[in-house]
Amino acid sequence: MRIRMLNSKYEIETLKEDEEVVHLSFRPSNTDIMQIITRCKGLKALQLPSSYRKTLSDVAIKFLEMEDVELLEGDMKSTGISMYKEIDSEE
Template structure:
């Protein structure tokens, strides 16, 4: 899965309408979130650092919930925006989730294991499982 990384508010106008997941590397306002959702009609999730998520208004969270858009917590570790505007979830992550599924682990057990094995947040791993196996 490709994750479009936005470093500033100025990049919102350059978003493709088909983006499914956007990582915000800046503290978004309610207006920024509304603009992103309006621009990206296929948006499934917003991914933001935990410090930004804690300061997000309840109305913004409620708006995303009403739109059916997941609000995920985390960072895109080691991503160089100057090289590529997208970060990508490695096939290794999906392969590991599949291995754990094949071993008969529940989604909660997979989330716990993946949280320990990777730097991915639990809500992000849960989102990946739902996208791939729902």
């Protein structure tokens, strides 16, 4: 599985329409999440570190549910500055 890595909200505009899984290394606002979902028509999952997940608003969580986007918790350590990370789908 290929995960698109975003290190700041300024990278949202670089997302491609066919991105399916996006990892955020920053604390997103409701607007950031809405922009990501609007840009990525086939988005299946959004991954956040657990510390950021805890601060996500109920509105953002509900919006993700309504759009059938799964919210995942996880860190992408040791990824350097790569734009994508390939992981084994069994992880």
